[in-house]
Amino acid sequence: MNRYLMTPGPVPVSPNVSISQARPLIGHRGGDFSGLFLSIEDKLARLLRSGGRTVLFPSSGTGALEALAANFTGPDVTALSVSCGVFGDRFREITALYGAKIVSVDVPLGEGVTPDVAAAAVERNPGCGVLLLTQNETSTGVFNPIDKIIAAIPKDKRPLILVDGVSSVGAMPCFPEEWGIDGLATASQKGLLTPPGLGLVWLSERGWEAVSKRKCASYYFDLARQKKLLDKDAPENPYTPPVSLYYALDAALDEILIDGWFSLRSRAARSLAAGIESLGFSLLVKDENFRSPGVTAFSSPSGDIAAVSKALKAAGVEPAGGQGELKGKIIRMSHYHDVRWPEISLALGCLYAALGAGSAGVRDFMKDALAVWEEK
Numbered sequence: 001m002n003r004y005l006m007t008p009g010p011v012p013v014s015p016n017v018s019i020s021q022a023r024p025l026i027g028h029r030g031g032d033f034s035g036l037f038l039s040i041e042d043k044l045a046r047l048l049r050s051g052g053r054t055v056l057f058p059s060s061g062t063g064a065l066e067a068l069a070a071n072f073t074g075p076d077v078t079a080l081s082v083s084c085g086v087f088g089d090r091f092r093e094i095t096a097l098y099g100a101k102i103v104s105v106d107v108p109l110g111e112g113v114t115p116d117v118a119a120a121a122v123e124r125n126p127g128c129g130v131l132l133l134t135q136n137e138t139s140t141g142v143f144n145p146i147d148k149i150i151a152a153i154p155k156d157k158r159p160l161i162l163v164d165g166v167s168s169v170g171a172m173p174c175f176p177e178e179w180g181i182d183g184l185a186t187a188s189q190k191g192l193l194t195p196p197g198l199g200l201v202w203l204s205e206r207g208w209e210a211v212s213k214r215k216c217a218s219y220y221f222d223l224a225r226q227k228k229l230l231d232k233d234a235p236e237n238p239y240t241p242p243v244s245l246y247y248a249l250d251a252a253l254d255e256i257l258i259d260g261w262f263s264l265r266s267r268a269a270r271s272l273a274a275g276i277e278s279l280g281f282s283l284l285v286k287d288e289n290f291r292s293p294g295v296t297a298f299s300s301p302s303g304d305i306a307a308v309s310k311a312l313k314a315a316g317v318e319p320a321g322g323q324g325e326l327k328g329k330i331i332r333m334s335h336y337h338d339v340r341w342p343e344i345s346l347a348l349g350c351l352y353a354a355l356g357a358g359s360a361g362v363r364d365f366m367k368d369a370l371a372v373w374e375e376k
């Protein structure tokens with residue numbers, strides 16, 4: 001039986017990306033490795049619209065978040081953390097572990113962070129040295145408008161802006177230099193359509209300056225140490241990099257850097273959402289401006305989400321459940337990879353079957369979803 005992975009990380013990778021990892025290994029001290037790294041860096045520069053250096057760690061996204069916390073914070077720093085879910089809370093927790101004092105602002109689950117809320121929090125807490133934000137809160141399917149949030153904070157009052165982009169980069173615009181992000185963390189296995197195992201960290205010029213003045217409490221995640229070797233004519237890593245994953249990321253970036261990729265992702269999200277609502281499910285994120293192009297969360301009209309989830313899995317479709325307070329209450333379906341009408345109709349058809357054919361409240365879900373898909 002075919003299995004359709006719809007978890008928001010890992011996401012399905014293309015055969016081309018999978019096969020790229022089977023290439024013979026190369027040593028990581030030498031021109032071949034530098035060439036591979038520079039190829040990735042060049043593609044990331046196009047994706048992020050910035051030529052800044054990106055550090056790649058053999059870690060998942062949490063490692064990339066830890067790298068930001070370890071390099072930017074410590075007991076002398078107060079961090080303002082605006083969270084709207086499990087991953088915002090995690091970034092806060094990691095930062096607290098490095099000794100930073102935390103000022104917390106919590107937005108209700110299913111809602112996004114508005115520029116007003118974030119800017120007011122900065123205004124109330126002028127002593128905060130860093131602001132922690134999440135671009136895409138994967139636990140609820142909320143997308144936060146980072147560009148507008150940063151723009152709402154007066155430039156001369158801006159703390160260093162650290163952003164969890166683990167489930168956003170690759171699936172939606174994220175232009176850290178243009179927007180004023182100082183530290184961006186992401187990972188391979190979501191929007192970047194690569195197997196799990198790589199954490200990526202990008203810093204602004206202001207960000208590099210700030211970390212170069214601090215002593216990092218982590219040996220492995222010391223960004224300044226990494227940058228020293230990356231800045232050589234032939235860039236290197238201080239420690240053995242997972243070369244096979246570099247091949248995969250290099251191949252996957254070619255699939256993302258196509259015209260119209262971001263609008264395809266949001267079109268698929270909107271079409272799937274229309275079909276899910278027509279089937280009578282409730283979308284967790286009520287305001288469509290905050291709905292993620294990468295992951296959609298919904299609950300069941302009868303409340304029995306476990307039965308729907310079980311039926312989906314029996315049909316070969318693997319979604320994710322809720323996390324934290326939402327455990328057992330929602331289903332999350334991802335659409336980071338090249339989801340188009342065939343995949344949308346497959347997901348909706350399986351949801352229809354999972355509800356029990358003829359279930360009350362089912363409108364013309366295929367028609368509604370197709371109408372949105374065809375709007376372009």
Ligand SMILES: *Cc1c(COP(=O)(O)O)cnc(C)c1O
Nearest residue numbers: 060061062087136138166167187
């Ligand atoms: C998945 C995710 C993480 C954690 O990533 P891991 O790769 O599981 O360590 C952090 N933040 C967000 C927003 C995520 O979606």
